[in-house]
Amino acid sequence: MVGFVQGGTLLVPNLKGLGGKVGVCSGYDFRGRLRPVVGSLEVEDASVRQASVGCVDGEEARSGTSFVDIYDTTLRDGSQGEGISLAVEDKLRIAQKLDDFGVSYIEGGWPGSNPKDAEFFAAMKEIKLKSAKLCAFGSTRYKHVTCAEDANIRALIEAQTPVVTIVGKAWDMQVEVVLEASLEENLAMISESVSYLKKRGKEVMLDAEHFFDGYLANPAYAMRCLDAAGDAGADVVVLCDTNGGSSPWEIGRITFEVARHVACRVGIHAHNDMELAVANSLAAVRSGASVVQGTANGYGERTGNANLMSIMPALQLKLGYKCLPENSLGGLTELSRFIDEQANRPHVTSRPFVGSSAFAHKGGLHVAAVMKNENTYQHIDPKAVGNQKRVLVSELSGRGNIVQKAQDLGLLKSGEVVDDAWKRRSKAILQRIKELENQGYTFEGAEASVELMIRRSLPGYEAPFELVDFTIVSGNKKEMDARDLIPFSESQSSQATVKMRVVTECTDEDGCPFVETFEGSEGNGPVNALNKAMMKALTSVFPSVQALTLIDYKVRILDNDMASEATTRVMIEFMDEELKRKWSSVSAHPNIIVASVNALMDGYEYGMLLRTNPTPG
Numbered sequence: 001m002v003g004f005v006q007g008g009t010l011l012v013p014n015l016k017g018l019g020g021k022v023g024v025c026s027g028y029d030f031r032g033r034l035r036p037v038v039g040s041l042e043v044e045d046a047s048v049r050q051a052s053v054g055c056v057d058g059e060e061a062r063s064g065t066s067f068v069d070i071y072d073t074t075l076r077d078g079s080q081g082e083g084i085s086l087a088v089e090d091k092l093r094i095a096q097k098l099d100d101f102g103v104s105y106i107e108g109g110w111p112g113s114n115p116k117d118a119e120f121f122a123a124m125k126e127i128k129l130k131s132a133k134l135c136a137f138g139s140t141r142y143k144h145v146t147c148a149e150d151a152n153i154r155a156l157i158e159a160q161t162p163v164v165t166i167v168g169k170a171w172d173m174q175v176e177v178v179l180e181a182s183l184e185e186n187l188a189m190i191s192e193s194v195s196y197l198k199k200r201g202k203e204v205m206l207d208a209e210h211f212f213d214g215y216l217a218n219p220a221y222a223m224r225c226l227d228a229a230g231d232a233g234a235d236v237v238v239l240c241d242t243n244g245g246s247s248p249w250e251i252g253r254i255t256f257e258v259a260r261h262v263a264c265r266v267g268i269h270a271h272n273d274m275e276l277a278v279a280n281s282l283a284a285v286r287s288g289a290s291v292v293q294g295t296a297n298g299y300g301e302r303t304g305n306a307n308l309m310s311i312m313p314a315l316q317l318k319l320g321y322k323c324l325p326e327n328s329l330g331g332l333t334e335l336s337r338f339i340d341e342q343a344n345r346p347h348v349t350s351r352p353f354v355g356s357s358a359f360a361h362k363g364g365l366h367v368a369a370v371m372k373n374e375n376t377y378q379h380i381d382p383k384a385v386g387n388q389k390r391v392l393v394s395e396l397s398g399r400g401n402i403v404q405k406a407q408d409l410g411l412l413k414s415g416e417v418v419d420d421a422w423k424r425r426s427k428a429i430l431q432r433i434k435e436l437e438n439q440g441y442t443f444e445g446a447e448a449s450v451e452l453m454i455r456r457s458l459p460g461y462e463a464p465f466e467l468v469d470f471t472i473v474s475g476n477k478k479e480m481d482a483r484d485l486i487p488f489s490e491s492q493s494s495q496a497t498v499k500m501r502v503v504t505e506c507t508d509e510d511g512c513p514f515v516e517t518f519e520g521s522e523g524n525g526p527v528n529a530l531n532k533a534m535m536k537a538l539t540s541v542f543p544s545v546q547a548l549t550l551i552d553y554k555v556r557i558l559d560n561d562m563a564s565e566a567t568t569r570v571m572i573e574f575m576d577e578e579l580k581r582k583w584s585s586v587s588a589h590p591n592i593i594v595a596s597v598n599a600l601m602d603g604y605e606y607g608m609l610l611r612t613n614p615t616p617g
Contacts, residue, residue: 068285068315068323069104071267071293072308074339075120076109076137078299083345090342091120092127094296099132101335102325103308105163105291107135112155121159131325133203135163140193143181147196157200164197165238167207170225171214183221187228194232204229205236205291207269212239212246215254226262236265236291241280244273244303248283259288267291270306272298277306282314285321292323296339297351309336309354313385333386353385360390362401371404402426406454425457436588448574448583448606449599455609464608465538467601468499468516472526472593495522496529502541515541527553527596534600538608547578548607550600555592570595574603581610 075091078084086094091108098106108124109117124134136159141150156164168190169175175186190206197204206229208214214222226237239255251268259266268284268291270277281292292315298307309332315321316329336354340347349357359382361370369376374389382388391404403426406412412422432453455461474494497520504513519536523529531550538545552573557566569588575581583606587598 066290066321068289068321069291070308070312070323071105071107071135071291072098072103072296073107073137073269073293073305074098074295074299076107076117077293077301077305078295078343079109080301081299081304082301084299084343086343088116088119088123092123094339094342095124095129095134096127097335097338098296099129101331102328103132104323105135106132107137107165107293108159108161110137111159112138112152118155118159121161125160133163134161135165135205136161137165137167137207140166140168140189141196143179143185143189147192153193153196156197161202163203163205165205165207166193166197167209167240168193168225168229169210169214170208170222170240171210172218172221174210174214187224190225191228191232194229194234198233203235204233205238205267206234207238207240207293209240210242212241212250212254213243216250223258223261226258230262230264234264236267237262238267238269238291238293239284239289240269241271241277242269244271244277246270246276246280247274248276248279251280252283252287255284255287255289265290267293268306269293271300271302272304272306273302275303277304278310278314281306281311282319285315286319297336297345297348297354299343299345307351310352313353313380317380317384329384330386354387356387356390358382359387362391402429402454405450411454411458429453429457448585449587449602452585452602452606452609462503463605464503464542464612465601465605466501466514467534467597468501470496470498470530470533470597472496472530474526493522494524494526494529495520496526496533498530498533498537500534500537502538504541517541526593527600530593530597531600534604538604542608544578544611545604545608547576548604549575549577550603551575551582552584553596558588565590568592568595570599572596572599572603574607576607576610579610583607583610 075086075094079086095106095108106129108120111118111121121136136156138152138156141147141153147153156166169179169186172183175181175183179186181189194204194206206226208222208225208229211222211225214225229237237258239258241251251270255266255268266284266289268281268289270280270284272278277294277298281289281294285292292306292308292311294306294308294311295304296307297309298304312323313329313332315323333354336351337347347356349355352358359378361377366377370378370389370391374381378389391401391408403412403422406422406426433450456463472494473496497518499516499518501514501516504515517537517540519533519540521529521532521536523532535545535548550572552571554571554573556569556571558569567588567590569586570592571584571586573582573584583603585599585602585606587595587602589595589598
């Protein structure tokens with residue numbers, strides 16, 4: 001909770017909805033500069049950063065533990081993002097996952113706008129949420145129509161949700177240009193819609209659309225829009241930065257003015273057009289907002305909405321607010337990736353807190369420091385949000401990266417003295433990695449290849465198979481149709497044969513006996529044919545290899561000026577369908593077939609090792 005200093009007096013916003021208690025409070029002037037304060041006295045000593053600011057309703061103040069309600073709008077506003085389309089079943093699964101996680105509100109959609117959302121709300125009537133409140137979203141009544149006659153209002157009632165959120169205009173320009181209504185008619189639309197819904201037992205929120213732009217253009221009218229909702233009984237007025245063009249200092253100042261003006265709770269709804277949606281949401285909370293609207297992973301129209309995957313940990317771990325049940329935050333990373341899967345969106349590795357790169361360390365100096373104390377280059381413990389520390393290996397690595405990687409793999413115990421043999425081994429591996437990356441390899445996204453390089457350096461390591469020989473034949477025949485001579489048809493064919501030695505079972509007495517296999521296969525291209533032939537050869541000895549599938553195949557030409565002689569980098573992603581594990585391997589070579597063969601062999605070797613020497617998932 002933030003107080004602002006004005007004329008030497010600390011101004012504290014309306015605290016309704018915060019349990020009657022005031023949290024730790026810092027003062028800011030209207031230029032956004034910190035002014036430490038205690039009570040109504042300005043403190044000159046800059047070392048005083050925070051102080052309690054009294055009590056509300058006679059209750060004892062608590063330091064920084066005010067509750068903030070999380071309002072998830074992934075299923076409505078998030079689905080407006082380009083490339084995102086959620087089926088009803090997807091929405092039902094996400095809603096239940098959000099409820100399990102512990103958000104306060106789940107906005108399910110706009111029941112009056114499309115059949116899919118109507119079907120979702122009908123299905124949700126049969127599902128009992130544990131703690132979250134389901135919200136239906138819609139607009140205020142249409143101009144010159146009563147609420148009883150308005151189809152949108154009727155659909156909101158028929159959705160039978162405990163909470164209804166309606167959007168209303170708060171910018172005079174939008175009212176006159178977009179709605180083509182008078183300013184007074186817009187106020188009546190807000191007031192009558194809120195009143196109608198409250199009389200039917202609904203908890204009502206008003207999303208004051210374009211509020212911050214409207215406030216800057218005409219503050220008196222923007223406030224009248226909030227008053228129209230508040231006087232009609234609205235539980236929360238949500239201030240929307242609809243165009244996403246506001247700054248945190250504007251958001252903080254204006255939210256503070258609203259919070260001390262209105263009698264109901266204040267919420268924030270920010271868009272990310274300036275990459276400030278999270279910062280703006282946090283600024284609003286510190287200035288009096290107690291409801292934060294946002295979406296999972298920042299999904300949303302244009303550049304997205306405020307990312308709840310960043311807001312929730314920032315509120316609890318950094319600002320001292322409570323917004324989730326105890327221990328829920330540890331499931332944040334899993335929640336983020338679950339929703340990505342449901343939305344069929346790729347995992348963004350660089351996302352704060354939940355991305356796979358959020359706690360990844362690459363530079364040698366960084367890794368050396370993290371090995372001594374993880375706090376040197378990590379702002380929180382990754383486990384607090386269900387993530388994990390990762391050490392990347394690349395040409396920028398130091399020897400410590402290799403040692404840390406060996407420890408992560410269980411090949412070297414944490415705290416174990418790194419003897420001369422390990423020092424020589426890690427130095428040799430590092431040198432080899434730098435040589436290969438100079439040739440075009442990249443090991444950051446191919447941790448399977450890195451692990452194999454470390455394992456192969458160990459005494460006594462035996463690869464589970466050896467590719468002795470392979471042959472690939474690709475060709476096609478010209479085809480004639482009634483109109484044209486088609487030089488090469490669409491039905492291409494490739495054949496591949498492989499000869500492999502596959503280890504059967506290693507014992508101390510007998511060593512590692514092997515069997516030779518010779519298999520062939522056809523495919524729609526040389527790599528596809530080779531992959532099928534290798535799979536047949538391996539599964540003839542180890543049937544469990546059938547669970548390994550190739551799920552991605554990426555090719556990049558590294559030196560375009562060499563034309564057809566250019567080096568090609570191949571990265572292949574695999575998955576074990578039974579273990580639910582993914583991994584990637586990499587190779588580079590002027591011959592794309594050779595690069596593909598090497599990457600395939602690494603991928604299969606790693607997959608077979610997972611079943612005999614599983615590494616941490």
